[in-house]
Amino acid sequence: MAVQTAPATRTTTGTRRMKINVTVNGQAHDVEVETRILLVHLLRENLGMTGTHIGCDTTNCGACTVLLNGRPVKSCTVFAVQADGMSVATVEGLEKDGKLDPVQEGFHEEHGLQCGFCTPGMMITAAALLTANPDPSELEIRQAISGNLCRCTGYVNIVKSIQYAARKTRETAGGKA
Amino acid sequence: MAIAIGGIGQSVKRKEDARFIRGRGNYVDDVKLPGMLYLDIARSPYAHARIKSIDTSKALAIPGVLAVITGKDLVPLKLEWMPTLMSDRQMVLPTDTVLYQAQEVAAVVATERYIAADGVAAIEVDYEPLPVVVDPIKALQPGATLVREDREQKDNHIWHWEVGDKAGTDKAFADAEVVVKQDLYIPRIHVSSIETCGIVASFDKIEGKLTVYMTTQAPHAIRTVIALVAGHLGLAEHKIRVISPDIGGGFGGKVPVYPGYVLAIGASVLTGVPVKWIEDRAENIQADSFARDYHISAELAAKKDGTMQALRVKTIADHGAFDAAANPSKYPAGLFHIITGSYPFQKSFVEVDGAYTNKPPGGIAYRCSFRVTEAAFTIERLVDVLALEIKKDPAELRMQNFIPPTAFPYKSVLGWEYDSGDYGRALKLAMDTIGYAELRKEQAEKRKRGELMGIGISSFTEIVGAGPSKDFDILGIKMFDSAEIRVHPTGKVMVRIGVKSQGQGHETTFGQIVAEELGIPVADIAVEEGDTDTAPYGLGTYASRSTPVAGGATAIAARKIREKAKLIAAHLLEANPDDIEWKDYKFQVKGVPTKSKTMQEIAFAAYTNHPQGMEAGLEAVDYYDPPNLTFPFGSYICVVDIDRGTGVVKIRRFVAVDDCGTIINPMIVEGQIHGGLTMGLAPALYEEINYDKDGNIQGSNFMDYLLPTAMETPNWETAKTTTPSPHHPIGAKGVGESATVGAPAAIANAVVDALAHLGVRHIDIPITPWKVQKILKDNGVAE
DSSP: OOOOOSOEEEOTTSOEEEEEEEEETTEEEEEEEETTOBHHHIIIIISOOTTSOOOOSSSOSOTTEEEETTEEEETTSSBGGGGTTOEEEOGGGTSBTTBOOHHHHHHHHTTOOSSOSSHHHHHHHHHHHHHHOSSOOHHHHHHHTTTSOOSSSOSHHHHHHHHHHHHHHHHHHHHHO | OHHHHTOTTOOOOOSTHHHHTTTOOOBGGGOOOTTOEEEEEEEOSSSSEEEEEEEOHHHHTSTTEEEEEEHHHHTTTTOSEEEOTTSOEEESSOSSEEOSTTOEEEEEEESSHHHHHHHHHHOEEEEEEOOOOOOHHHHTSTTOOOSOTTSSSOSSEEEEEEEEOHHHHHHHHHHOSEEEEEEEEEOOBOOOOSSOOEEEEEEETTTTEEEEEEOOSOHHHHHHHHHHHHGGGTOOGGGEEEEOOBOSOOTTTTSSOOHHHHHHHHHHHHHSSOEEEEOOHHHHHHHSOEEOOEEEEEEEEEOTTOOEEEEEEEEEEEOTTSOOOOOOBSSTTTTGGGTTTTSOOSEEEEEEEEEOOSSOOEEEOSSSSSSHHHHHHHHHHHHHHHHHHTTOOHHHHHHHHSOOGGGOSEEOTTSOEEOOOOHHHHHHHHHHHHTHHHHHHHHHHHHHTTOEEEEEEEEEEOOBSOOOTTTBEETTEEOOEEEEEEEOTTSOEEEEESSOOSSSOHHHHHHHHHHHHHOOOGGGEEEEESBTTTSOOOOOSOTTOIIIIIIHHHHHHHHHHHHHHHHHHHHHHTSOGGGEEEETTEEEETTEEEEEEOHHHHHHHHHHSOOTTSOSOOEEEEEEOOSSOBOOEEEEEEEEEEOTTTOOEEEEEEEEEEEOBSOSOHHHHHHHHHHHHHHHHIIIIIOOOEEOTTOOEEOOSTTTSOOOOTTTSOOOEEEEOOOOOTTSTTOBOOOTTHHHHHHHHHHHHHHHHHHGGGTOOOOOSSOOHHHHHHHHHHTTOOO
16 A cells, blocks of 8 residues: 655646656756656656666666666666655766776776677676675676676676776775775 | 787777767667657467457547557558568568467557557457467478468468488488487577667658668668668658667677568658657567577488488478568578588488468577578587497597598588688697596596586587678679778778678777778778668678678778779889889888888878879779688587586586687677677577467566576687688688587587486487486486
C-alpha cells in the first residue's frame, strides 16, 4: 500500500506526473516527469545526455549503469522519480577539468573497447569498484563487471584497463602523499 | 620511421576511442530530430495463426497516438511484402496470416516513445491459431503443416543444393578401411550485439529527399534496396541518404532489412516528419535474424593409418518462415563447402536442403562468413571422432593429414583455391605454447584418480573477404569495395571507404594503410565511412571483408596517388621520373638521399606547382574486385576441467594461434581475436535459442539467453604465425571472425576428450552442465 507523498498530476493518458529534483554530474535539474519514466530515459531524452546506453531492458547487460548516490545501478530498472533528491553520475561526468579519469585513460591505453556501446556502463562500474577497492584482484574486477556484458572485447582487455586505472590512481595518490 | 608515422604493423591507439570513452558516440538512438515521432510494433503471440480481425480503435483513442499501420494499409502502397537476398520474399506486415511468434502485426506511430508502447498494448487482434511446425526434419515430411501458403510449391522444401562428386565419394566410402559417422546439431543462436537495431527515417517532402540513420553494416546496399523496393513511391537513389552512424556491434545481425526499418521509412515518407524505431531486446532476440540451425550428418572415410580420403555430408537447414539469409554468395548454403577444412580430401560430396518452419527467418552469420563456422565445427569435430576410432592422438592425426605448405595455392576438392597456409607450423606453435605433451601426461594421471580433464584441438581454415564477383553479388551488384583518398595541400588526408566499422576500428587501421603507402603520419589522416552521400559505393562490413576488400582498394588508391606524386617529385627535383625511387617514405633521386621530397611537399606542389599539362590535385579512387577470397587459418588448443558434481565445464587454458596474413595493427587484431573467441565460447557452452512444440521461443532475453560474462570468459592466450595472402595488395587476410569459427570445436573437443574414456564420442553444443551431468550419472561417475 504505497502512499503517494509527492505532488502528482495525471497526464492525458492517465499516468501520473511528478516534479523531481535530480543532480546529475553535479548539476541540479528540476524536471516534471511521468512517474513511469525510467531513469535512463530521463537522462537520455529529457536531459539529452546520450552517453548512457540501453542494451536489454532486464537489468542484465549493464550498458545503462550509472551511479546513484555513489552506488552503481542499472538505470533501465530505476524510475526517474526514485532518483528524486539524489545524485546521479554518468559517463559524461568522468572527465574533470579537461582531464580524463584514470578509468577512461585505461580503456584507451589497454584497448578496452571496440564498438563503444557497453563502454560507458563498464567504465562507471569500474569507477565504482575502484572507489570501494583501490587495489582489486583480477577476480574482484571480473566479479565487479559480471553484470556488464560486452560482445566485442572478450573482457581480457577490459580487465587490463581497470588494472591500469587502479595502478594509475594509486600512483597519483602516492605522488600526492 | 614506421613507428613514427604509425604505418602497418604498429599498435596505434585507436582514434575512435576519444568520443566513446567520453560518452560522445553517436548511435542511432542518440539521433533526435525536431518533431520526431516514435514507432512501436505489435507482434504476434502465436507461431502460426490466421488474423481474423485487428481492432485499432482503442489505440487510436490514446492522445498522442497518430496512426496505426496494418498489413492492409500497406497493400495499396505495394509494401506488404519485401524481397529477401535469397530470391524469396518476406512480409513487412501480414494481411491475413502470421508465420512465427513475435512477427510484426501492426505498427503504432505516436508523439512519444511511451505513448507508442501504450498504443501497441491497446491494439486488439483476434487470432485463430493454426498448427505449427518447428522441426525442419518434420517440416520436410509429407503431410507436414504448410508454412508458406503464398508459394506455388505446396511443401516446406526451399531448395536443394549439392556440390562434389557423389559417385566417386560413394565409391571411396564403399572401399574405405575406416568410416566414421557423426550427427551434429548446430543450434539456432542470436548475435545479440549490445546495441539493438533501430532507425530514424526523415523524409523532406519539399526536396523529396529521404535521410535515414540506420543500424546497418551495409549502408550503400541499403540505399539501393530502398530505391529498388520503394521506387514506385517516388524515392530515387540520388535523393536517398543512408547514414550508418556509430554502430554498437553488428556480427551479421545488422545486415538484413527488418520490417521495422521499412515501416519507419514508410511512416516518414507519408507524414513528412522524422520517425524513430528502436527495438527492445526481446524484439531483437525474438524476431531479428538468427544464425545457424543446421542439422548435419557427416561421414569421413580414411585408411587404417588415419590418412583421410573422403568426406560426405548431408544437412537440413532450418531457414524459418522466410528464406532471408544474409548470404550474397551464389550458393544457397553460403561457403559451407569450405568443410574439407585443412585436409587434402580426394573425394567429397556435400548436400544441403533448406526448409521452412514456423520460426523467425534468417540464416545470417554469427560473426562468420556464411556458414563457415558450421563447416569448421563439423570437420574439426569429425577429425576427433576419427582419432578416437583409430586410437590416435588428435594432434598427430591432424599433423599427418594437413595440406602441406608446399601445396599452396591449393585447389580444394570442392572447388576453392586456398591462397596460402602453413597449418603444421600453427599447430606446432600452439602445442609448444600450451605444453601439449605435459598436459597429456597430466591428463593420464588425473584419469587414474577419476578426475575429468580434457584437451581439445581445432585446426581450422576460414574463407573470408567476399568477394570475387564470380562468386558473389547483392541484387546483382558485385561485391567489390572502394576507397577514395584526397591529399589536401598541407599534406593532410581524407580517406573515405565503402565499408562501415561496428567496432573494428577502421578510423585507425585504414589510416595506417594509407600512412604506410604515402608516408604521411596516421594522425594526419581522417577516415570517414557510413554516409552514402559522401563515401564511395561499397558493400559494407561483414564476412571479414573490410580489410580483404576495402583494405585492398585503399592500398591501391594510395598507390595511384603515389604514382602521380612520383611525377610531381621528378618535376620538383628536376629529374627523370625513371630516376626517382620511393625510399624511407619519401621520393628521392636514386642513390641520392639528400635529393628527396616528402609527400607533404609534393601535396603542396600538386596544388601550387604541378608540372604543366598535369591536372592539379592529389586524389584517387579505387573499386577493388578481389581476385580470390582469403583463407585465414589457425590452431586452437583448449584445456578443460569438469566438475563431477555439477557437470560444469571450466576452461583452464585456451591458446589461440591465428594466421591472418599481414597484420595492420597487432593491438586491434588481438582484440578482435579475444572477442571472436568469446563468441566461440558462447555457443559452445551457453547460447541456444529453442522453441517448444507450439513455436514459443524459450529464452528471449538476457536472463535466459546466456551471453558469457567476465566470470565465464577465460584469460585468452594468443600467438601468431604470419603467412601473407599472395593475391592481396598488402598480404592481409581479415581476422574479425576467425576465432568465432575456430573456437567452438576446440572447446567441444576438449569436453568430449575429458569424457572419451566413458565411451562419449560427441555432445551437441551448447554443452550445458545438465548435459554433462547426465552423462556422468549415466556412467556412474557423478559425485
